[in-house]
Structure formats: structure tokens, C-alpha cells
Amino acid sequence: MELITPGLGLIVWMALPFLILLLILKKFAWKPILNSLKDRETSIHDALHAADRAKEEMRQLQFSNEELLHQAKDERDAILSDARKIRDTIVEESKDKAKEEASRIIASAKESIENEKMAAMTDLKNQLADLSLEIATKILEHELADAKQQEAYVKQQMDKIHFN
Amino acid sequence: MIRTQYVRFLPYLIFLFLAFQVPFGSLANVSETFHASKEKPADTTFQHDENIIVEKEFDAGKMIMEHIVDNHEWHIATLGHTHVTIPLPIILYYDGEIYTFWSSRFHNPEHAYKGFILEHGKIHTVVESDKTVYDFSITKTVFALLMSCFILMWIFISVANRYKRNPKSAPKGMQSLLEPLIIFVRDDIAKSSIGEKKYERFMPFLLTIFFFILLNNLLGIIPIFPGGANVTGNIAVTMVLAVFTLIITTVSGNRHYWVDIINTPGVPWWLKIPIPLMPVVEIVGIITKPFVLMVRLFANMAAGHIIVLGFVSLIFIFGSISVSIGYGVSIFSVAFIVFMDILEILVAFIQAYVFTLLSALYFGLATIEPEHH
Numbered sequence: 117m118e119l120i121t122p123g124l125g126l127i128v129w130m131a132l133p134f135l136i137l138l139l140i141l142k143k144f145a146w147k148p149i150l151n152s153l154k155d156r157e158t159s160i161h162d163a164l165h166a167a168d169r170a171k172e173e174m175r176q177l178q179f180s181n182e183e184l185l186h187q188a189k190d191e192r193d194a195i196l197s198d199a200r201k202i203r204d205t206i207v208e209e210s211k212d213k214a215k216e217e218a219s220r221i222i223a224s225a226k227e228s229i230e231n232e233k234m235a236a237m238t239d240l241k242n243q244l245a246d247l248s249l250e251i252a253t254k255i256l257e258h259e260l261a262d263a264k265q266q267e268a269y270v271k272q273q274m275d276k277i278h279f280n
Numbered sequence: 281m282i283r284t285q286y287v288r289f290l291p292y293l294i295f296l297f298l299a300f301q302v303p304f305g306s307l308a309n310v311s312e313t314f315h316a317s318k319e320k321p322a323d324t325t326f327q328h329d330e331n332i333i334v335e336k337e338f339d340a341g342k343m344i345m346e347h348i349v350d351n352h353e354w355h356i357a358t359l360g361h362t363h364v365t366i367p368l369p370i371i372l373y374y375d376g377e378i379y380t381f382w383s384s385r386f387h388n389p390e391h392a393y394k395g396f397i398l399e400h401g402k403i404h405t406v407v408e409s410d411k412t413v414y415d416f417s418i419t420k421t422v423f424a425l426l427m428s429c430f431i432l433m434w435i436f437i438s439v440a441n442r443y444k445r446n447p448k449s450a451p452k453g454m455q456s457l458l459e460p461l462i463i464f465v466r467d468d469i470a471k472s473s474i475g476e477k478k479y480e481r482f483m484p485f486l487l488t489i490f491f492f493i494l495l496n497n498l499l500g501i502i503p504i505f506p507g508g509a510n511v512t513g514n515i516a517v518t519m520v521l522a523v524f525t526l527i528i529t530t531v532s533g534n535r536h537y538w539v540d541i542i543n544t545p546g547v548p549w550w551l552k553i554p555i556p557l558m559p560v561v562e563i564v565g566i567i568t569k570p571f572v573l574m575v576r577l578f579a580n581m582a583a584g585h586i587i588v589l590g591f592v593s594l595i596f597i598f599g600s601i602s603v604s605i606g607y608g609v610s611i612f613s614v615a616f617i618v619f620m621d622i623l624e625i626l627v628a629f630i631q632a633y634v635f636t637l638l639s640a641l642y643f644g645l646a647t648i649e650p651e652h653h
Contacts, residue, residue, distance in 0.1 A: 118349045118401060119582065122516035125371075125415045126350060129422040130520040134492070137429045138524075142484035145436035149462060150483055152443040159448060 251277070338600050340593035347589055348510055348582055349401060351420040353383040356505050366505070368423055372396060372403060373414040383417070424509030425517065428495050436491070465490050465636060473640040474647060482643045485528060489521055490636040497581060497628030501621055512631070513581030515574065522570035525639040530566070533646040541566070569642055573635055580631050584624045591617045 255270050354366035367384035374396075385393040392398075396413065397406050403415050418426070439455050451459045470479040470486055496511040511517055541562040543552065551558040591613040599606025 119345065120515055120578075122514075122519045123350065123415065125417060126419065126421060126514065126516035127520055128416060129418070130425060130517050131523075133426055133429050134488075134520060134524070137432060137492070138485060138488045140433055141436055141488050145433075145440040146484040146487050148440040148444050149436070150466070150480075152447045153459070153463065153466075156448055 247277075338593070338596045340590070340597060343593060344586055344589040346401075348513065348585055350514060351401060352386070352398060352403075352417055354420050354423065354505060354509075368420065369418045370403070371416040371418065373416060374405070375411050420509050421511055421514050421517065424499065424506070425496065425511050427506060428492065428499060428511065432488075432491055432495060461490075462487060469633070469637050469640045473637065474644040478647050479640075481532070482528070482640065485524070486636050486640055489524070489639065490632050493521070493577065493635055494628060494632035497631060498625070500581060500585065501624050501628065510582065510585055512577055513585055515578045518574040518578040521577070521635070522574035525573060525642060526566070526570040528639075529569075529642045529646045532643060534649075536648060536650045537646045569638075573638055577631050577635050580627055584620065584627055588617055588620050588624070591620065 251273055255273060352370060353368050356364045356366065358364070365384075367382040370379070370381050370383050370385070372379040379394055379396070381393060383398075386398040390397070392406050395406050396403050403413055403417075405411075405413060435454065435458070439458055442452070442455050450456075465487055466479070466483060469490075470483055474482055493512055496517075499507040500510055500512060502508060542559050544558045544562055547558050595606055595610045595613050598609040
């Protein structure tokens, strides 16, 4: 029955070395092994997580880039259309101005023509008066000299003068 | 609550499954051969005496038992009439005195030295005495287990150093062989049975028993020195391992664990009062759980060795009838031994796994937190 009766000496010799083995392995083997396994796992986990996050960020960055581009395009279009509008108004305005100016110039030209005409008329009237006086003088002189001739002369003179 | 109950019965189910399937048939054989050897006249000259080698009738039961049980010296081979053995130190405590000498001192016709006699693997005093001889000898099993302790220390400390030196590099060499096993023990045994929060406390013990049992199981399969010692097939060794599990379970048991033992939930009240039947069953259960651990490992490993030795014996039994039959049988025997050895490698892993898993389950039961509901 030796097979199934545990011997005292063997129990002692098993318990002691096993306890020592347990303590030594715990301190010098299991602790560093388990710690470094855990560290490695967490670092791998973190790295994977970071990669995922980077990918997500990248995706968002790309998205926001597109958004930005889109916005820029819109803005450019807006600016262009604004510019076009401004240009149109400017052209319109300057056209109006030019028209106005032209009409103003024409008006003033007309005015000055009128003035000139008036001046010329006045001048003409003055000259006419002068001429009439001269003629009158000459006629008077001639009249005084010969009545007949004077008459003829006046008549002649009268024929010469045409009022225009 | 349902989950807790399920976990409670799981070890028993696994026990039923594993303990009864393999060893029972072979244990029956053991007792048969054991009785057979008893009936025959005592044949002490066969093993203990080198000087007088007599060709006696081959006794398979005796031969097998001598290989299975512990021994005071390490017998390696018999060449002709010379036994090649490694003498081991004998340490005796008798009547307040300690005696130490080599086991080779017993190699004389009387098998006696300093008033002690080695008979059937046991040491007595030559003169009848009412005082007991306490035998603390470094026997074959002790020597083998000490050796395996040193192997384990050497392997794991060197592996640990590599982890310390290159903490984040991929495993290499021995490290890559052991890392999956360590992770297996951690994830599939400890974490799943004890839980994420508390498993770390039990990891050193679980890893140590796993690798201790595994190494000794595997060394036991190797037929010659340094293997061949039946360490895990020795009941004293498995008893110490089981007692460690018992102590750790009892020490780490929380309030919930003890309350469940005294006042088991989900059981009719008349099983507790007036006769505390269920508490008694539960308290007995504290002891039976490690007892089962002890018996299962011992029986499985011993049975494996007995079967292999049985096949070896067949050759000699048939050989004693006729040499040519012996040769004929040897072909089948060797084939079966190879098959058994391969099976034993599998069993070595399974038993190391089962012992560790059940220990972890007991720790898990002892530390489980009550579920709030």
C-alpha cells in the first residue's frame, strides 16, 4: 500500500522546495514576465488606438480641407460676381455721367451760341446804327449839295443797302 | 445567482468526467497485480541484492510497483550482473539523533548499516524498537523534484531576464515557446475562472503549479535519468500541491464564500435546520475539492506509467514461455508503448491544465463577489 500512503519525509521535501520555488519564481520570474507582457500588450493596444485615432483625424482633416476648398471656391465666386456687379454699376454710372456731361456741354454750347448770336446781333445793330448814321450823314452832306442828286443818291444808296 | 450556481457545480462535473474515465480500469489492474505479487513467496533477492542474482520467475506486478513507488537510490540500468545506480543521501531522525549516509551503504548482504535496515523500500531499525524512524532521505522522487525545481528556476529566470532586457521586442527562443503557455494560463485559466479584477494575486501560484506539474509529467515519460522518476504520480507530491490550493482558497475566501458555505442559498430550509446537513456537506466539500485534485493527478500519472510498464512486462512474460513468442509480442508491445507515450504527452498537458484550472476555479469561488439584485 506504499503507493497510496504519502510518506512524511517526501511531504516535507516536497513542501519546502516547492514553497521556495514558488517564492523565487514569483519574485524573479513571474513578476517581470507578467509585467512586461502587460506593458507590451498595453503599448500595442495604445499604438493601435493611436493609429486609429490618427486615421480618424486624417479623415476629418481631409474633410475639413475639402470644406475649406469649397468655401474658398464659393467666396471666390461671390467676389467675382460682386466685382462684376460693381464693374457694371461703375460703367453704368460713368455712362450716365458722360451723357449728363455731354448734355451739359451741349446746353452750355447752345447757351454760348445764343449769347454770341445776341452779341453779334447787338454788334450788327450797333453797326447798322453807325452805318445808318454814316449814310444819313453822307446823304445829308449830299442833300445839302444838290437836292436832285441828293435824292438820286439816297435812292441809289437805298438800293445798295439790303437788310439781310 | 444562476451563474454562481453553475460555477459551483462545474468543478464536480469536470471531476466526474476526468477522474473516472481514465484511471479506474488501470487501478483495478494495479490492485490485481499487487495481490498477485503478495500471494507469491517473498522475493527479496530480486532487487536489493547485486551479489546473488538468481534468475527467478518474472513478477510483473512487483516490477511495476518498484518502478512506480519511491526509492532510496536511483537505479539506471543493469548491465549483466552489475547494477548502475546513483546513490542518494539517507537522512534519518531516530531517538533524538540525526543519521546521514549514502544509500550505497546498504549494499551488503544484510542490507543493514548503523543499526538500520532497508527492507521493501522502508527503513527500520535492525533491533525491534518502539521508537519510529523518521525518514527524511533525499529519495529518488525528492531528488527528481529538486532537479525539476532547479530546471524551472533556470528556465524562467533566464526567460524573465530576456523580458527585462528587451521588454518590447518579439519573443525569441525559449521565450516564444513559453509565452503562449503563460498567456494561456493567464487568459484562459486565471482570467476566465477568477475574473479580471482579482486574478493577478493568484498568477504566481497558478503558473508555478502549471509548469511544475507539466515539467514533472514530461520528465516522467522519459525512461532514463534525468527523467523516469514518478514525481507527479506520487501521492505525497500531489497532496502537497493540493494542500497549497486548499490553503490559498481558505485564506483568500471572502465573506460571501463563508456565508455560502454556512447558509447555502437556493437550498430548502429543512436541509439546514434542525440538522445542518447542507453546511456539513459544504464543509466536507472544502476538503474533498483538493482531495480530488490530489487523487486525479496521482492516479492519472501513475496509471500511465503502469500501462507502459505493463506492456513492457508482457514481453518478458511471453518471453519466459518462449523466446520467439517474446520477440513476437515485443513488436506489438513497442507499438503500444509508443502509442501510450504519445498519449502520455497529451495527458501531461491535460493534467497540468486540469489541476491549474480547478485550482483557479476554487480561487474564483472563494473570491467571487455577491451579485446585486
